[in-house]
């Protein structure tokens with residue numbers, strides 16, 4: 001099925017040099033509308049590429065080609081500054097207070113679908129905020145991450161556990177100049 005999707009572009013973004021090597025999942029800790037308001041506020045200095053409501057509706061806040069400000073200080077597969085190479089997808093709500101809804105997971109799969117094969121993603125190319133900023137961030141609830149990565153592995157194939165992970169390409173030096181590290 002196709003979930004409703006609309007766009008509200010956040011001012012909290014740039015430059016237009018995203019590497020799109022994979023996706024990083026979050027929960028926003030707030031409701032859908034509240035989260036969008038916060039992303040549209042330049043003072044918050046935070047954004048995701050995509051926010052997913054409990055009913056599966058998706059709001060695009062930052063184009064894939066541009067850097068969203070979602071990861072902050074972070075490391076994934078030996079590289080820091082995840083904002084440069086992982087697209088940020090967030091579920092509205094708090095996964096410690098309520099589990100991801102079925103439509104949220106289905107909508108995330110639908111969002112991943114056109115990117116997965118085109119960009120050469122695999123289960124080892126997706127993570128949650130907790131994993132890339134251990135001790136600093138706790139989203140997602142580990143039980144909800146297990147549900148999500150299980151659904152991703154079932155849908156796209158591949159092991160649920162990131163055991164064999166291909167190495168990420170190195171970053172061109174020109175892209176490493178003072179990217180925002182909020183959140």
Ligand SMILES: [Zn+2]
Pocket residue numbers: 025026027070129137139
């Ligand atoms: Zn997060």
